[in-house]
Amino acid sequence: MxxxxxxxxxxxxxxxxxxxxxxxxxxxxxxxxxxxxxxxxxxxxxxxxxxxxxxxxxxxxxxxxxxxxxxxxxxxxxxxxxxxxxxxxxxxxxxCPLCNWRRAMKAGKQLELILEEALKRQPKSRFLFLTLTIRNSVDREQLKADLAKMGRAIYKLMRYKKVSKNLLGYVRSTEITVNQDGSYHLHMHLLVMVTPTYFKDSSNYIPQTEWTKLWQKAMKLDYTPIVNVEVVKPNQAKGKSSLKASALETAKYQTKSADYMTDDDDWNLQVIGDLEFALRGSRQISFAGLLKEVRKDLQLDDMANGDLVHTDGASEEIxxxxxxxxxxxxxxxxxxxxx
Ligand SMILES: [Zn+2]
Known part of the structure; x- marks a missing residue:
């Protein structure tokens, strides 16, 4: 210590x-x-x-x-x-553990507002919660390269015909955890807003095995990656598969301070050095389609660098x-x- x-x-x-x-x-x-x-x-x-x-x-x-x-x-x-x-x-x-605590609160609140408004505009729409992963990154150079590659691959994935035909918009966030051997586990969470036609038949619905194949193709991987997909239950206020739970999962910390606040100073220094390098210039959360539009219309300020005092979005009366x-x-x- x-x-x-x-x-x-x-x-x-x-x-x-x-x-x-x-x-x-x-x-x-x-x-x-x-x-x-x-x-x-x-x-x-x-x-x-x-x-x-x-x-x-x-x-x-x-x-x-x-x-x-x-x-x-x-x-x-x-x-x-x-x-x-x-x-x-x-x-x-x-x-910063202080700033990340505030950011997660703010991102959670903003997402809630965005989703609420998006649902007003497309009341019949549904949500999927996707977690896309790749094999562990072994060092900071690879981590940075993987981070950029995953961002581009998601862009590609969302443009595949079977995905895009029912797609209304999505929000994407990155999470990096540290494994016991010091390698990095990089995964991206996506909250995907789709039209109800997504569930119509097999030419629209994408099962988990197919999402996995599409992700493998978009990433050009020579192995089968782990992909998790959950259908968010509509009209469910609470619980694991509710929209709120998925929104909070998407908005949570990009990195866990516990990963670089261990009892081992050398470990912490290594992890902080690597993450500072890999994350520089990357975006923590990004929006596309209708969710991007709504976010703009609601005039919400920057999640990462905006006001971290009024995380509930309420404006200050003079x-x-x-x-x-x-x-x-x-x-x-x-x-x-x-x-
Ligand atoms: Zn700070």
Whole structure:
């Protein structure tokens, strides 16, 4: 395990006019969601500090920036005493455990809005949840090349006649997990929106074996890849095969911080170095067809680099004077405290 990182003072940032509220000053900050569950600020910040330290060792200049991520959290206090997340500065680095937590929340909410609207426009449409995989990638060069190749192959796959004739749109996300031998398991999740005619007969319906063959062809593989396809149950609000569950699966983290927050520093450094290299310039989530159109119409902002404060998509109402509560991370005591 690494030693506690040294105290690093961030540069002061812009402060808008505000009225600061002394709220439990000096006490440990607690932020609970609507069902009373503690939000994982501290856990994520501790991981973020380790991540910044690894970046420093790997000589990434951005380590300062990453270290400052969500060092200060500002809440707006509403008229009825409710605390609403108001201002936080996020580093937006690709593997930042804090930013990825916010991104997954935001992507999940955005997808929900997009799917809801798409269903309004095509009420009879159905969804498939596809997971496309390839053999493990052994190193960072191959991982990067495989990532790009899979993206192109999906584009091709969706243009095959049997697929495209019932296709309305899709959303695609990438997930990379690390195997015990240090190789990488790359897979892509696709939520595919189809017309009801997809289920009409065998000239329209694509069984799992056929999806596998099409994926093998699109990827030009000399082996049979693993392809999983599930039909999303319509009118099912919850459960494994519901649209919501599939949307959340699609929107979840691209990488798991547990894969590079192990007890083995050398392992973590290797994985972070590899993933930083492989993921640079790649897109975490992308949309096509009707889902792309709807996303544009709803004017949703960038999932990866947009606002990570208001992850629920609600816009901020303008107030002349706001009551603010501020929590700051204490790098000695390793926790957030109200200031
Ligand atoms: Zn961050």
């Amino acid at each position: 690494l030693k506690q990182p040294k105290l690093h003072l961030p540069t002061p940032r812009e402060r808008p006019e505000e009225e600061k509220v002394a709220y439990k000053s000096g006490e440990v900050m607690h932020d609970k969601n609507s069902v009373g569950k503690e939000r994982p600020w501290r856990k994520r910040k501790l991981e973020n500090i380790r991540y910044a330290e690894y970046l420093k060792i790997l000589e990434f200049k951005k380590h300062h920036k990453v270290h400052d991520c969500a060092e200060e959290i500002k809440y707006k206090i509403t008229a009825d005493g409710e605390f609403k997340l108001y201002q936080v500065w996020f580093c937006k680095s690709r593997l 107030q002349a004077k706001v009551q603010i509560a501020v929590a700051k991370f204490d790098f000695q005591k390793m926790n957030y405290f109200w200031s």
